[in-house]
Amino acid sequence: MIHYIYAEDLHKFPVLRDTMFKDRAVQFKTRLNWEVTVNATGHEIDLYDTLNPLYVIYELEDGTHGGSVRFLPTTGQTMVNDHFLDVTDGVRIESPLIWECTRFCVSPRADAETARKVAAALLISSCEMGLQFGATDSVGVFDARMVRIYRRLGWEPTLLGSKGEGRETTSVGLWELSEEALDRMCQRSGISRQTAKEWFNRGFSHDAHIYAA
Amino acid sequence: MEDSEKPKAPRSLVEIIRDVYQVENVVYYSNDLSNNQVTGFTYSPEWAKHYETSKLQNVDPVVRCAQRQFHPIDWKKLDWSSKKSRELFREASNSGVGNQGLTVPIRGPLGQFAVLTINDTTSDEKWQSFIKDYTQDMLVISHYLHKTLHEKPSLTVEENQKELSPRERDVLSLLAIGNNRAQIADALGISEHTVRVYLDTARTKLGAINTTQAVVLALQSGSIRI
CATH class of the missing domain: 1.10.10.10 (Winged helix-like DNA-binding domain superfamily/Winged helix DNA-binding domain)
Structure with missing residues (x-):
């Protein structure tokens, strides 16, 4: 299932939190060799994790992290505007209608079938959330090889630009938030729109939280 | 609103929003890095004074959520279970504050903070439909207000x-x-x-x-x- 959790509330989900930051270390440091920092406890944490971002996290049946993404408003400090202006033609992506989405991660502990399901659930729940909150687009940093995965899931970003070469290519892209994209992803993944709505309602409604618990 | 020569009064701007969207109340509040506050509201002056002198912001779940988080906040979805926040809600209702609210937090690049709140008395169903139709408007308007009221116009x-x-x-x-x-x-x-x-x-x-x-x-x- 999907959780929507602000950084300030991560302490209420210690297992999810720790496995998320560890999985991110494996994905971004070990596998992709990005210039990220892994701390003494093996957690990959950067500056943007300290700005009270909103995480969308998939919880596996054993209670650990299956995958996650991290959102920040582009009117505040973002990774794209701090580090990727050379890739975006110098345009600071700044708008109340655009959220930044970074650190798209699927747990390296997930098998191929689970990984596909997790990736689909993350994109669907991100799109559902963006639409519910009146956003039009999401801007993100991703490994260029992810493009074909996004395409297969049914939600391809518009590429703004890339830097680096080969395995170390990092790109910035825009995802348009639309009902069409959401329905297409639901259809392809077999996750119903109703499920996406339930995840959203449980994540952002206090009463629903009590009800679920 | 396009005439930059006119004085920018927060009160008149929130009244325009209230009238255009036909809601009971609109509130804008901001606090910049030098702790300068700008507020504009259509609530009764008595309620505003009571809120301030009783420091009700300390028990208001809307304020707590908006200060830390950045998604548009539907009041009904917050935790009103504590005695103090229920009391706040009751007092507010008696002072002309509607039962429904949408609060849009604004986070600036250096951590500046502002909110725009739309408030009305209506059923949950009608309010959900209002939120669905107008959240995007409120996001754009909140930033417009923020820019208009805060930033010196770039002259050169x-x-x-x-x-x-x-x-x-x-x-x-x-x-x-x-x-x-x-x-x-x-x-x-x-x-x-x-x-x-x-x-x-x-x-x-x-x-x-x-x-x-x-x-x-x-x-x-x-x-x-x-």
Whole structure:
């Protein structure tokens, strides 16, 4: 299932939190060799994790992290505007209608079938959330090889630009938030729109939280 | 609202929003890095005074959520279970505050904080439908207000040019001379989606309420020429 959790509330989900930051270390440091920092406890944490971002996290049946993404408003400090202006033609992506989405991660502990399901659930729940909150687009940093995965899931970003070469290519892209994209992803993944709505309602409604618990 | 010569009174701006959207109350509150507060509200002065002197912001779940988080907040979805917050809700209702609210937090690049709140008395169903239709308007308006009330207008061409990137200026210039988005995309060799987003980022930076106003402001300040 999907959780929507602000950084300030991560302490209420210690297992999810720790496995998320560890999985991110494996994905971004070990596998992709990005210039990220892994701390003494093996957690990959950067500056943007300290700005009270909103995480969308998939919880596996054993209670650990299956995958996650991290959102920040582009009117505040973002990774794209701090580090990727050379890739975006110098345009600071700044708008109340655009959220930044970074650190798209699927747990390296997930098998191929689970990984596909997790990736689909993350994109669907991100799109559902963006639409519910009146956003039009999401801007993100991703490994260029992810493009074909996004395409297969049914939600391809518009590429703004890339830097680096080969395995170390990092790109910035825009995802348009639309009902069409959401329905297409639901259809392809077999996750119903109703499920996406339930995840959203449980994540952002206090009463629903009590009800679920 | 386009006339920059007029004094910018927060009170008159929130009244305009209240009247256009036909809701009971609108509130704008901001606190910048030097702790300068700007407020504009349509609540009764008595309620505002009581709220301030009793420090009700300390028990108000809306304030707590808006200060830390950044999604648009539907009041009904917050935790009103504590005795103090239930008491606040009851007192507010007796003072003319409606039972429904939407609060849009604004996070600035250096951690500045502001909120725009829309408040009304209506059923849950009608309120859900209002939120669905107008959350996006409120996001745009909240930033427009914030820019209008807070930032000194950039006076020189250099300052404005620094604010907009060459790409954003290209897109605005091509729009100003009558091109549509497809033609602009074609001319610049970028996608229409990217053109739409550059127009949005330029609008945000100029503090314009829509694309047309963004073009006008950019022309007036000399950041673009036709």
